[in-house]
Amino acid sequence: MVSATYDGFPAAVGVSRLSVYDWPTLDGRPGGGTPHMHLTCSEGYVVTAGRGTVQTLTASGYEETPLEPGTVAWFTPGTIHRLINDGGLQITVVMQNSGLPEAGDAVLTLPQDRLTDTDTYAHAVRIPADAPETEQAKVARARRDLATRRFQELRKATANGDPEPLAAFHRAAAALVRTRLDAWEQRWRSGAHAAATATGTQLRALREKDERHLAAARVAATGPTARGRFGMCGRLDVYPGI
Template identity: 65%
Template sequence: MVTFEGLPGAVAVSHLRVYDWPAADGLRGGTPHLHLTCSEGYVVVGGRGSVQTLTATGFRQTPLSPGALVWFTPGTIHRLVNEDGLRIVVLMQNSGLPEAGDAVLTLPPRFLAGPAVYREVVDLPVDGTEAEQEKAARARRDLAVEGFLALRDAAEAGDPGPLAAFHRAAAALVRPRTDDWRERWLRGAAAAAEATRTQLDALAVADPGHLADASVHAEQPFALGRFGMCGRLDVYAG
């Protein structure tokens, strides 16, 4: 019998306090980016704000208030806007992949030319002080907002070229990571689906054996207040 003991469906869970740093356009919030293989969901638990999204179908702004559930699929560029203490429980598909680099920030094209140039901008100083990490996180946020606004302006002017070019650049940046991602997927989401298949096969012949292996898990966040792309994160191991 195949077993899987991660969070349901191999999702990842974190608690997010969205940045309230003002950007060049006067809005406060996080770093625009997209995911290449992972859907993302928000359950709003406090405060107020919105999520700005950009896809091949255009720009959209979705209000966020307590109780709202919003999710979007891979390829959706998203930017969280914090209007008043916005706090969110974030659900990420394919636990492990987002943490392994399944996100590309909307940096201006000059920073998307290759992995080394890109990582120099987006990586935070591992051994830096909190002030140094905040400075780096704000700098990459500001660059990503610059790139996002250019992509949005082009899309709203009817020019799909810059967004398509960003998609190509994002795919090229992550290509070297795909073998590692496949292994993480096999150990995670694929294993979770396979466990369900074997349980259904067993139940089809009235075999309840897997029920005797039931278990309960509980944990606290393993990281508190980590500087993420969109805000300060409390992260669960899953």
């Protein structure tokens, strides 16, 4: 029997707090994150401080969306996105399918020779957890700049009417994650799928004048389990497992 209660965070989304990198960028912006793409998860931003832009690239073309306090912006899987920090940009990030982004549902726009297999890619994106913070920052900045160069190449090719470089990146990204799909499906079934199924069970119960699930109500709260972690777009306060 399907449970009438889902105990996880609403809709099984993931939440983190992001302070976007303020390191100057290759193209002369005050700061910015690492361009990347998610394969199965939509992503949302709730801007809480500062100002900036999210640059996006899809098969439909390039766009820029201004970000300021109070802005809520989101995009679907397949959207390559890059955050630009024009000053103090802080965001609450809401991710679909909590657990999947942490399990690798993101591919940076690295050169094609870094996307050939999972080991090569893992080495290219790794930030050594046991290294001093200065070394971690150096590695994070270097991989950001490498991904930014490829992002600019993909943007230029798309603007010039050549869809193949972007399509080649899509193919390589999909190939990189293919071996993880069984594990991802299990995470989805125990998370987002279970949350939606529980709502269906509750609706059916209420139609049948059965309100017993209301007696199982509970309250939960948590704080960040890690602060200031070097992420793709900036320093992260993370709340895993909610």
